[in-house]
Amino acid sequence: MKAKPHTDFVRLRRMHERGDYDPTTIHAILDAAPLCHVGHIIDDRPVVIPTFHWRDGDTVYWHGSAASRMLRANAAGDVVCLTATLLDGFVFARSAFHHSANYRSAMVFGVPRKVTDDAEKLASLKGFTERLSPGRWDGLRPVTAQELKATAVLALTISEASAKTRSGPPGDDAEDVTWPIWGGVLPVHLAAAAPIDDSHVNGAYTPPATPFTSD
């Protein structure tokens, strides 16, 4: 049986059959998406900022300069909306109306907390670096106290969240399927290209592998 919405706010109204509130689904989308967008209100205006995120259990994290307007606003006790999206395909129908997209998206709402404990902060930053390239953290020059102080980390419990997904062919009207134009899905996926060494490498080190592909 499908999980129920955590609150009425996150209950999908439009295309509700595409909704999923199962933490496993939401976690998988957050983990597969390399970046998210954080929506919040600053000076009575909505602001949506793209940023990296990472997850540990039922907590999603993001970070930035301690002087960042976003980070300071997010630590002020207001609700934010964090959205992560993976585009899986362009869906070409026989009518403009039925064009669509195949995708997986997740939205998490809540009041974030600023991570103030240095040990938790460091552990979560390790989680972020390891997400970008597993095994990299241990080879890095250690974080300094000044760098830790200059970095703010926000944590949001995934307690009010929704996922929406679409897959499959276009939903043409029955009378349109013989219309003389191509219909179907053009799959798209995220993939890393070949690494580009900087001028200090000189072939001495192995480039990082990244887990980010949306296949």
Ligand SMILES: Cc1cc2nc3c(=O)[nH]c(=O)nc-3n(C[C@H](O)[C@H](O)[C@H](O)COP(=O)(O)OP(=O)(O)OC[C@H]3O[C@@H](n4cnc5c(N)ncnc54)[C@H](O)[C@@H]3O)c2cc1C
């Ligand atoms: C790649 C992509 C392309 C899209 N293109 C379009 C487009 O061109 N036009 C369009 O109208 N819509 C598009 N959508 C769908 C869009 O994200 C919304 O789901 C849709 O517009 C309904 O919005 P609403 O405010 O009426 O949702 P409602 O169903 O009223 O939203 C209620 C609650 O449902 C949840 N919810 C809604 N949408 C999502 C979502 N995408 N992911 C996770 N939770 C969600 C949220 O918790 C929200 O608070 C696209 C989505 C993706 C990922």
